[in-house]
Amino acid sequence: MSIHIGASEGDIAECVLMPGDPLRAKWAAETFLSDLRQVNSTRGMLGFTGTWNGHPVTIQGSGMGMPSLSIYANELIRDYGAKRLIRIGSCGAMQAHVTLNDVIIAMTATSTTTPSSTMMREVNFAPCADFALLRAAVAAAEAKGTRTHVGNIYSSDTFYDERPDLTEQMTRHGILAVEMEAAELYSVAARHGAAALAVCTVSDHLQTGEALSAEAREQSFSDMVEIALTAAFPG
Template sequence: MTVHIGAKPEDIAETVLMPGDPYRAKWAAETFLKDAKCVNEVRGMLGFTGTWNGNRVTIQGSGMGMPSLSIYANELMKDYNAQTLIRIGSCGAMQEDVKVRDVIIAMTATSLSTPSRGIFREINFAPCADYSLLEAAVTASRKRDVGTHVGGIYSSDVFYDERPDLTEQMMRHGILGVEMEAAELYNLAARHKRRALAVLTVSDHLITHEALPSDQREKTFGDMVEIALEAAFS
């Protein structure tokens, strides 16, 4: 048991999926895991452990933003020995050919700053996904009727962005989408020698301003979860 995760050590699996929304963690656990059990309710940040195809899996909410994710990822790695951590969540598309409902598999994660900035100091560390997970996720995505894109994403410090010049440069340099957590997850995984990946569903578009209605999200979010699970156990 840690400050933010009330589970016993044996309650957390070595493979952890991390949605930002704790209720998405609940939905994913009830939908995809067998015998899912709630193992964490501290501060309402729900976590569940069950099995998928006979493999133990924990789905733990991380909250919004890199500081929040950093808390949960640190505790999962250092106190619960989590070995594989996959962020599952939504993102905003930043390229014309990336469509709402598509899935982005994040190879790298650019950021303006992260909670790890104080460690790196003058170094511009380049956080990236674990290649074995990345390759397995791409393979899993090919089995599904969903548009899939592999490349760089942008992990932003803010949701309500007031830097259109920065967004323009991200688009200019081929960044596929924007979210708020993956860069720090990749930093921490590198530091603690763990495997990490982000598999994201495009829920809105920064260029076309299209947004996915809430009643149409479940199926595409399901593709994202299944891709993450298959990648973890390939």
């Protein structure tokens, strides 16, 4: 048991999927896992462990934003021995050619700052995905026929952003989408020698103002979870 995760020894699988929303963790676990059991409810941040195609998998909510994600990623790796962590969540498209329901596989994650940035001091550390997970996720998406983009995303510190100039520069430099967790996940995984990846579904578009309905989100999020699970266990 750790400070923020009430699971017992052996309750957490080496592969962990990390949605921000604890209720999305519950939905994903109930939808995709067998032999399911709840392993965490501390502070309402739900976690579940079960099996997918015979493989042990934990799905643990991370909360919103990099500080919250950092807490759970650190404890999952340090206290429970997690070795592969895959963020599954929503993102906002920043490029015109990216559309609603598309899946973004984050090769790298740009940020203005992260909880880990103070450790690097003057060094601009470049958080990147584990290549084996990245390659397996791309192959899984191609096999499913899912419209997918691979590249750089922006992990923002703020949801209600008031920096249109920053958004313009991000878009100009080819950043595909914005979310709030991946850069810190990649940094924490690198620090502890774990593998990490972020697979996100485009739920809204910063340029057009479009957004998915709740029903459409559920359907498109299913593709994202399947891609993440297949990437974790490519067979």
